[in-house]
Amino acid sequence: MNIQNKNKNTELDVKPVQGAELPIFESIYTPDIKPKEQKIGFILEKNELFFYKKDDSTGKIKAIPVSSRIEIIAKQSDLYSGGNAGLTLRFINMFEREIKWSIPRSSLADDRKIITELCGLGASVYDKPLFNNYLMTANPISDFSCVDSIGWHRYEGRKFFVLPHVTSGNHTDKDKLVYQSNLLSTLFKSKGTTEEWRDHVGKYCGGNSRLIFAVSHGLASMLLEPTGSTNGGINLFGSSSIGKTTIARVCASLFSDPSYLLSCRTTDNALEKTAQSHNDCFLILDEAAQMNPKTMGETAYMLGNGAAKERMKSGGELQEVMKFRLNFMLTGEIPTSQHIQEDKGQRATEGQSIRILDIPAGSNHGVFDTLHGFKTGAEFSKFLVEQSGKYYGTTFLQFIDSMLSIEDLREKLKETKERLINALPEDLRTMEGQADRALDRFTIAAYAGELATQFGLTGWDDGEAVWAAGVCFEAWVITRGGADNQEEKKLLQQVRDFIETHGESRFTDITQSNNNDSKTINRAGFRELKEGEWIYYVLAVGFKEMHKGFTNVMAIKSLVEAGWLQKTRNSLGCNIASKMKKSAKHGSHRVYELNLSMR
Numbered sequence: 261m262n263i264q265n266k267n268k269n270t271e272l273d274v275k276p277v278q279g280a281e282l283p284i285f286e287s288i289y290t291p292d293i294k295p296k297e298q299k300i301g302f303i304l305e306k307n308e309l310f311f312y313k314k315d316d317s318t319g320k321i322k323a324i325p326v327s328s329r330i331e332i333i334a335k336q337s338d339l340y341s342g343g344n345a346g347l348t349l350r351f352i353n354m355f356e357r358e359i360k361w362s363i364p365r366s367s368l369a370d371d372r373k374i375i376t377e378l379c380g381l382g383a384s385v386y387d388k389p390l391f392n393n394y395l396m397t398a399n400p401i402s403d404f405s406c407v408d409s410i411g412w413h414r415y416e417g418r419k420f421f422v423l424p425h426v427t428s429g430n431h432t433d434k435d436k437l438v439y440q441s442n443l444l445s446t447l448f449k450s451k452g453t454t455e456e457w458r459d460h461v462g463k464y465c466g467g468n469s470r471l472i473f474a475v476s477h478g479l480a481s482m483l484l485e486p487t488g489s490t491n492g493g494i495n496l497f498g499s500s501s502i503g504k505t506t507i508a509r510v511c512a513s514l515f516s517d518p519s520y521l522l523s524c525r526t527t528d529n530a531l532e533k534t535a536q537s538h539n540d541c542f543l544i545l546d547e548a549a550q551m552n553p554k555t556m557g558e559t560a561y562m563l564g565n566g567a568a569k570e571r572m573k574s575g576g577e578l579q580e581v582m583k584f585r586l587n588f589m590l591t592g593e594i595p596t597s598q599h600i601q602e603d604k605g606q607r608a609t610e611g612q613s614i615r616i617l618d619i620p621a622g623s624n625h626g627v628f629d630t631l632h633g634f635k636t637g638a639e640f641s642k643f644l645v646e647q648s649g650k651y652y653g654t655t656f657l658q659f660i661d662s663m664l665s666i667e668d669l670r671e672k673l674k675e676t677k678e679r680l681i682n683a684l685p686e687d688l689r690t691m692e693g694q695a696d697r698a699l700d701r702f703t704i705a706a707y708a709g710e711l712a713t714q715f716g717l718t719g720w721d722d723g724e725a726v727w728a729a730g731v732c733f734e735a736w737v738i739t740r741g742g743a744d745n746q747e748e749k750k751l752l753q754q755v756r757d758f759i760e761t762h763g764e765s766r767f768t769d770i771t772q773s774n775n776n777d778s779k780t781i782n783r784a785g786f787r788e789l790k791e792g793e794w795i796y797y798v799l800a801v802g803f804k805e806m807h808k809g810f811t812n813v814m815a816i817k818s819l820v821e822a823g824w825l826q827k828t829r830n831s832l833g834c835n836i837a838s839k840m841k842k843s844a845k846h847g848s849h850r851v852y853e854l855n856l857s858m859r
């Protein structure tokens with residue numbers, strides 16, 4: 261389908277409906293076209309929609325009020341599939357605000373839904389059956405395309421960023437691509453201009469690593485699709501009343517008013533829908549401490565993966581899984597990894613902790629490094645909260661519009677990574693595995709921040725976003741205790757803890773025979789003192805318990821790399837980690853031989 265070729269005419273032209281219960285509709289008129297000959301049908305007056313009908317008994321024409329003036333400006337079908345037909349409505353509501361809403365025709369089957377929503381939006385419907393007929397019979401000439409998710413869409417080489425109220429794109433036909441939904445999203449509101457946001461909010465983030473980084477991370481949400489990046493989250497954590505929520509509010513003001521900030525007190529089911537409604541935008545969840553640890557673990561996966569849980573429909577078949585791409589931010593008092601641990605001692609997996617990067621919020625004055633002349637952190641926080649409540653919702657749109665003209669985003673992203681690495685302390689410049697993946701997340705934020713500065717949206721100096729990302733990366737590294745592979749460290753610590761806890765009670769001394777005095781309860785294996793060192797011969801069942809939460813393959817790999825376990829060649833010539841251990845007192849067992857003093 262070619263949007264560009266669609267007819268520009270917005271006149272409505274409805275074919276007669278034969279056999280309808282109501283009188284035959286001859287025409288529906290656009291507001292400015294007065295009925296000429298015909299006196300039967302829907303007529304949009306200045307403030308109302310009327311239905312003109314011939315009274316059977318008197319033969320006179322009478323006008324029935326149907327609703328407040330609600331125009332149907334176009335019909336639309338899905339950009340990709342051509343299905344999912346709908347209508348675009350436009351009206352001025354009781355608060356004098358212009359509202360455009362693209363509804364799916366499928367919802368006309370239950371007219372209450374649409375009418376309820378319209379009333380909530382400040383329109384009025386006086387005659388429900390007639391109004392439903394008005395919608396049902398409309399076949400406007402103007403032909404739009406629609407999508408069912410906000411965010412980036414690509415079609416025939418063209419890029420669009422669709423929002424509930426506006427579509428960005430380098431094309432004359434961008435306004436003909438609309439977001440179609442059962443409910444009109446009021447997520448994005450705006451006040452003031454981008455310049456005002458820059459001068460009254462953005463500028464004051466300058467010199468503040470956490471503020472700049474969080475804002476940059478927020479803007480990076482719109483860069484995920486163009487740079488082929490995956491979802492990423494940060495958790496700004498630290499003690500109470502240091503300004504974490506203040507940062508969250510500043511981030512919210514990039515997109516909308518303070519209501520954009522969400523509370524963590526939400527079910528995961530609701531959160532999935534919320535996440536989907538923020539596709540390609542920034543999801544901010546304040547006060548993560550309120551989330552129960554189990555939900556926190558699931559949230560980390562769900563938001564990080566960008567996919568909801570698989571669920572069954574009532575009929576037993578699998579529901580289509582909700583997908584979304586976004587950056588997100590939590591604020592909390594403790595690192596996410598610690599929070600997840602509170603779920604009955606569950607360990608945060610490396611997957612989870614890389615999906616939400618724990619960044620200590622505390623800097624110099626609470627979350628702030630510099631106070632821009634304010635006497636205290638509290639005063640500066642108050643100022644930022646006030647300003648971000650006055651100027652909001654424009655910056656992200658301008659960011660998207662400006663970004664559309666940049667071709668080589670991926671290349672520039674790579675260059676930013678180099679720039680960021682060079683800004684790091686020397687010992688952090690060579691990263692491996694997880695830390696390198698995390699660095700990619702910091703890079704994309706740094707790039708978004710630098711781009712926004714280049715577009716004149718932030719009021720920061722060139723390089724400040726890279727600096728802030730570097731400072732926060734370093735803080736992240738310190739929080740997790742080193743940039744090397746964290747997963748492996750955790751596993752080795754767990755094995756050591758196991759031996760220290762159970763070494764004596766659950767490992768039978770191989771030289772001692774079992775008697776009633778020294779019976780090993782719940783045996784995990786055997787041990788033997790050799791040249792002053794205990795060697796542990798761990799049975800398969802004990803080994804499994806020892807590396808609980810990790811795979812066998814990973815456990816063996818890490819233990820071998822740590823030098824605690826040696827692989828041996830078996831009779832078939834394979835290198836294997838377990839071996840047969842014979843002892844005079846206990847017979848033969850297949851065991852893993854561990855020596856923790858080796859390195």
Ligand SMILES: Nc1ncnc2c1ncn2[C@@H]1O[C@H](COP(=O)(O)OP(=O)(O)O)[C@@H](O)[C@H]1O
Binds near residue numbers: 638
């Ligand atoms: N950096 C700071 N230093 C001192 N007090 C602060 C600071 N930031 C915020 N406050 C105080 O804490 C209150 C709560 O701020 P908020 O941003 O919600 O903090 P948090 O989310 O860290 O608890 C503010 O009203 C302010 O009085």
Ligand SMILES: [Mg+2]
Binds near residue numbers: 504505506547591
């Ligand atoms: Mg708070």
